[in-house]
Amino acid sequence: MNKFSKQGAVNVVNNNILRERVMQEASLDPIAQKICMELDPPSLSNNQADVDKARQYLENVYGNIRIPLNIMQKLSSACKAGNWKISGIVGKRNSGWELIDAAEDHNIQSLYGIAVDIGTTTVVVYLIDMESGKIIDIQASYNKQVDFGEDILTRIFLAGDENGRQQMKNAAVETLNILIRQICERKNLKINEIYAAAVAGNSTMIHLLLGLDPSNICISPYIPVVNNPGFLTAGEVGLEINSGAPVYCLPGVGSYVGGDAVAGVLVSEMYKKKEVCLFVDIGTNGEIIMGNKDWLVACAGAAGPALEGGVAQSGMRAEPGAVEEVAINMDKEVQYKVIGDEKPKGICGSGLIDCLAQLFLAGLVDRGGKLTCEDYFVIVPGAESATGEDILVTQQDIDNLMRTKGAVSAALDYLVESVGVSLSELGYFYTAGAFGQYLNLESAVNIGLYPDLQRERMIRLGNSSGEGARLVLISDQKRKDLEAITKNITYFELNASNVFMNKFVSSKFLPHTNLDFFPTVKERLIKRGIISE
Numbered sequence: 001m002n003k004f005s006k007q008g009a010v011n012v013v014n015n016n017i018l019r020e021r022v023m024q025e026a027s028l029d030p031i032a033q034k035i036c037m038e039l040d041p042p043s044l045s046n047n048q049a050d051v052d053k054a055r056q057y058l059e060n061v062y063g064n065i066r067i068p069l070n071i072m073q074k075l076s077s078a079c080k081a082g083n084w085k086i087s088g089i090v091g092k093r094n095s096g097w098e099l100i101d102a103a104e105d106h107n108i109q110s111l112y113g114i115a116v117d118i119g120t121t122t123v124v125v126y127l128i129d130m131e132s133g134k135i136i137d138i139q140a141s142y143n144k145q146v147d148f149g150e151d152i153l154t155r156i157f158l159a160g161d162e163n164g165r166q167q168m169k170n171a172a173v174e175t176l177n178i179l180i181r182q183i184c185e186r187k188n189l190k191i192n193e194i195y196a197a198a199v200a201g202n203s204t205m206i207h208l209l210l211g212l213d214p215s216n217i218c219i220s221p222y223i224p225v226v227n228n229p230g231f232l233t234a235g236e237v238g239l240e241i242n243s244g245a246p247v248y249c250l251p252g253v254g255s256y257v258g259g260d261a262v263a264g265v266l267v268s269e270m271y272k273k274k275e276v277c278l279f280v281d282i283g284t285n286g287e288i289i290m291g292n293k294d295w296l297v298a299c300a301g302a303a304g305p306a307l308e309g310g311v312a313q314s315g316m317r318a319e320p321g322a323v324e325e326v327a328i329n330m331d332k333e334v335q336y337k338v339i340g341d342e343k344p345k346g347i348c349g350s351g352l353i354d355c356l357a358q359l360f361l362a363g364l365v366d367r368g369g370k371l372t373c374e375d376y377f378v379i380v381p382g383a384e385s386a387t388g389e390d391i392l393v394t395q396q397d398i399d400n401l402m403r404t405k406g407a408v409s410a411a412l413d414y415l416v417e418s419v420g421v422s423l424s425e426l427g428y429f430y431t432a433g434a435f436g437q438y439l440n441l442e443s444a445v446n447i448g449l450y451p452d453l454q455r456e457r458m459i460r461l462g463n464s465s466g467e468g469a470r471l472v473l474i475s476d477q478k479r480k481d482l483e484a485i486t487k488n489i490t491y492f493e494l495n496a497s498n499v500f501m502n503k504f505v506s507s508k509f510l511p512h513t514n515l516d517f518f519p520t521v522k523e524r525l526i527k528r529g530i531i532s533e
Contacts, residue, residue, distance in 0.1 A: 054088075087103050121150070257491055268430045296490070356393075357440075407507075411500065414503055
């Protein structure tokens with residue numbers, strides 16, 4: 001048999017349990033809210049205008065509130081049709097609130113919003129019932145910006161002029177609007193019945209979504225146009241939901257540590273813990289945040305292309321037909337698992353990590369990441385593949401993985417050294433994103449991509465970017481917590497650090513230059529006779 005189902009030996013926290021625990025502490029106070037009003041009907045002794053009367057009512061509840069021109073007539077008509085019983089939707093603004101919809105009687109029955117994770121490769125939209133906080137539906141697809149360039153640097157370059165910037169914005173907005181329409185059709189909703197949106201993404205993705213110039217993100221001194229855009233409206237952004245709906249983009253702290261990473265701090269609640277914790281999200285960038293309730297530090301380095309599978313000779317995205325898990329026994333026999341249980345077409349990022357770890361433990365790759373046999377290794381022979389060609393890992397593929405692993409490892413070493421904390425002092429280690437969710441933790445530790453910690457303290461958060469967006473959508477306290485987190489993070493710009501560059505040069509060893517930092521890996525290597533005691 002060359003297929004297998006590998007049982008995880010790591011004790012991980014169930015994402016649903018984590019979500020429920022966080023929600024128990026999150027008071028429902030969404031960025032758009034429904035209100036039912038009963039106003040005094042007009043008379044000769046009470047000749048206050050319709051809109052003024054409603055504004056006075058709303059100000060008693062929300063304080064500063066604006067009623068825009070396009071809602072005034074709708075509000076007045078609703079008052080008369082509903083015998084002065086009306087329902088309205090108010091949306092959060094930077095300076096208070098705004099009435100964004102009105103209807104007679106209590107005809108506005110539901111309160112929906114969307115939480116968005118806009119990734120470089122994949123975009124996910126969650127339909128949220130903002131009165132319960134629950135996820136009603138989910139829709140995902142590839143980011144249409146991929147058509148202009150798979151890597152983020154290509155998109156930054158293309159967005160350097162106004163025409164390219166508009167193309168990038170249109171692609172991002174079109175992706176979101178297609179997903180929104182698909183959800184609305186499935187749930188029989190009108191698009192203007194979605195009254196709020198919270199969007200999480202890295203700094204570049206937020207810039208491209210908003211049509212802002214991202215050029216300075218990758219040029220010293222690496223200063224973006226904005227880290228915290230505040231509250232915008234759907235009409236401004238171009239989202240096909242209620243045009244007055246508040247749109248909140250989760251704030252970031254630097255060019256390469258965006259709101260998607262800060263969302264992970266919020267979801268993990270490491271900002272509340274006494275223990276020093278570590279959060280890692282490896283995607284297009286490797287984003288790392290370390291700290292506790294007293295302090296937080298962050299950095300990021302380029303990571304993604306080698307791990308997304310696309311740059312490997314037999315690489316592909318994590319979709320049906322991709323080899324996602326690999327095992328090599330002491331007789332050098334290969335077993336593998338394929339997404340969708342189809343004939344294998346290629347290998348994705350998690351499969352590549354598995355493969356490198358297994359080659360290392362089998363003595364087929366040395367500590368410098370060099371194959372000890374030929375300059376490639378066959379995972380799936382052509383007779384078993386969907387294409388009829390061998391699915392293999394080449395020395396060049398491994399070199400790319402070693403650079404990615406080295407960047408993440410060097411960034412972690414840099415943070416640890418900068419704050420004077422040893423890895424043994426870490427209380428919890430959190431991994432995020434689709435890659436972190438499906439990557440075998442033992443393989444990641446074996447190659448030094450993740451630190452060698454107690455496995456019960458290594459926790460998968462899943463899509464913490466989307467979950468963070470959901471939390472700030474439905475809880476103003478969580479939004480305030482998020483903004484407080486960004487102010488408490490000290491950001492290290494690795495591109496300007498010679499210390500980091502030196503660590504990067506020396507980091508391309510499996511699992512590390514100092515094996516004592518990886519005791520469980522050292523023990524495995526000794527047992528297998530790869531190294532001596």
